[in-house]
Amino acid sequence: MKKPLFKIRQYLLSGVSYAIPFVACGGILIAVAIAFAPMGPGGPDFSHSPFLKLILDIGSSAFSLLVPVLAGYIAFGMADRPALVPGFVGGAIANQVGAGFLGGLAAGLLAGLVVMLIKKVKVPFYFKPVMPILVIPVIATLVVGFIMFRVIGQPIHDLMAWLSSWLAVMGTGNRVILAAVLGAMIAFDMGGPVNKVAFFFGAAMIKEGNFAPMGACAAAICVPPLGLGLATVLGRRLWNQQDREAGYASLAMGMIGITEGAIPFAAADPLRVIPTIMFGSMIAAVIAMLGGVGDHAPHGGPIVLPVVDNRLVYILAITAGALAVALLINGLRKLTGSKT
Amino acid sequence: MKIVAVTACPTGIAHTYMAAEQLEKAARRLGHQIKVETQGAMGIENELSAEDINGAELVILAADITVQKRERFENLKTIEVGVQEAIKNPAALFSRPAG
Numbered sequence: 001m002k003k004p005l006f007k008i009r010q011y012l013l014s015g016v017s018y019a020i021p022f023v024a025c026g027g028i029l030i031a032v033a034i035a036f037a038p039m040g041p042g043g044p045d046f047s048h049s050p051f052l053k054l055i056l057d058i059g060s061s062a063f064s065l066l067v068p069v070l071a072g073y074i075a076f077g078m079a080d081r082p083a084l085v086p087g088f089v090g091g092a093i094a095n096q097v098g099a100g101f102l103g104g105l106a107a108g109l110l111a112g113l114v115v116m117l118i119k120k121v122k123v124p125f126y127f128k129p130v131m132p133i134l135v136i137p138v139i140a141t142l143v144v145g146f147i148m149f150r151v152i153g154q155p156i157h158d159l160m161a162w163l164s165s166w167l168a169v170m171g172t173g174n175r176v177i178l179a180a181v182l183g184a185m186i187a188f189d190m191g192g193p194v195n196k197v198a199f200f201f202g203a204a205m206i207k208e209g210n211f212a213p214m215g216a217c218a219a220a221i222c223v224p225p226l227g228l229g230l231a232t233v234l235g236r237r238l239w240n241q242q243d244r245e246a247g248y249a250s251l252a253m254g255m256i257g258i259t260e261g262a263i264p265f266a267a268a269d270p271l272r273v274i275p276t277i278m279f280g281s282m283i284a285a286v287i288a289m290l291g292g293v294g295d296h297a298p299h300g301g302p303i304v305l306p307v308v309d310n311r312l313v314y315i316l317a318i319t320a321g322a323l324a325v326a327l328l329i330n331g332l333r334k335l336t337g338s339k340t
Numbered sequence: 341m342k343i344v345a346v347t348a349c350p351t352g353i354a355h356t357y358m359a360a361e362q363l364e365k366a367a368r369r370l371g372h373q374i375k376v377e378t379q380g381a382m383g384i385e386n387e388l389s390a391e392d393i394n395g396a397e398l399v400i401l402a403a404d405i406t407v408q409k410r411e412r413f414e415n416l417k418t419i420e421v422g423v424q425e426a427i428k429n430p431a432a433l434f435s436r437p438a439g
């Protein structure tokens with residue numbers, strides 16, 4: 001179990017586990033603020049509602065901490081407390097140079113690695129107390145900061161910028177492919193690193209003024225929990241008591257756009273559940289993309305309906321995806337047995 | 341056998357507690373004494389004290405993320421697995437060689 005891949009996954013997920021509350025809190029506050037503000041020609045208009053603007057600002061503050069927290073706790077998971085400072089600083093730099101989520105992942109891993117290496121250096125006994133709070137953080141932060149600013153920050157930023165300009169001129173065929181890929185990524189690990197890459201891509205595009213990728217993500221995000229919850233309601237005999245209880249929780253989490261609600265099902269039966277929800281999320285994302293759904297908030301699910309363009313298509317996309325998941329998984333369970 | 345365990349999953353709202361429950365059930369069935377600490381979204385709950393850990397013959401860490409306060413288990417026989425293994429087949433962990 002000490003395999004390197006298992007370890008790296010564990011480090012990344014440690015960071016993600018601390019970042020999730022920031023995403024949820026920031027995302028929901030931003031969504032609420034935008035939802036209640038009147039829509040102007042250039043997006044939501046806050047000039048007459050200082051209180052909503054305040055909520056938006058609070059939400060944005062929470063959201064802006066996301067990448068530093070992610071990087072900081074990836075590093076923390078790898079090399080414990082001395083790694084917190086270089087991790088957080090690396091994440092803050094990733095924000096600053098526009099390297100975003102990917103930059104944060106890189107910064108966190110880098111900070112953890114550097115601190116691990118420094119910890120291996122043997123130091124004289126009387127020197128030990130100053131290592132964890134002075135020497136390690138200062139040296140590691142310098143190294144990580146230098147690499148982030150001068151080596152990898154810019155290329156990651158360029159990659160993001162290239163992606164957004166590519167998106168702006170993309171034809172229909174490519175847009176369908178993009179939506180399908182985003183949808184599949186969103187469902188694949190239900191809130192894990194792959195999901196977050198797609199999510200942050202959509203969120204970054206909002207900043208660039210392109211709301212379609214987030215629209216596709218928003219529809220895809222809620223399909224796994226809604227679809228599986230729906231499956232337990234439609235096919236009661238195919239699921240045991242425990243599944244049905246998880247189904248209600250899953251429906252509730254789907255409504256507020258928390259893909260993690262699907263995890264209990266996927267954990268119990270990954271081989272059938274994960275391909276099914278990927279399929280459903282792809283359907284939802286593609287319908288949303290083709291129907292011109294745009295999402296102005298970095299969050300998904302029915303809860304963001306007020307800030308979505310082309311609401312009817314959005315509802316249709318989610319319904320189609322969730323139904324596809326429910327029918328497909330129940331069909332599979334009927335054919336291949338409902339044991340997991 | 342006296343066992344202590346820690347469970348932790350990334351989101352910390354479902355798997356962490358499912359794994360803890362399965363471990364407790366399996367231990368009870370097989371007549372082992374077990375205490376399971378959960379490191380979920382609420383932080384550390386049912387925390388293992390020094391007294392709990394002292395004299396434990398087996399430590400099970402069922403986690404998809406880094407376990408906090410790991411130094412408590414130094415020099416004890418420790419089994420490390422992902423959270424799902426503890427949910428699916430908890431009893432098998434009790435008789436596994438360390439690693």
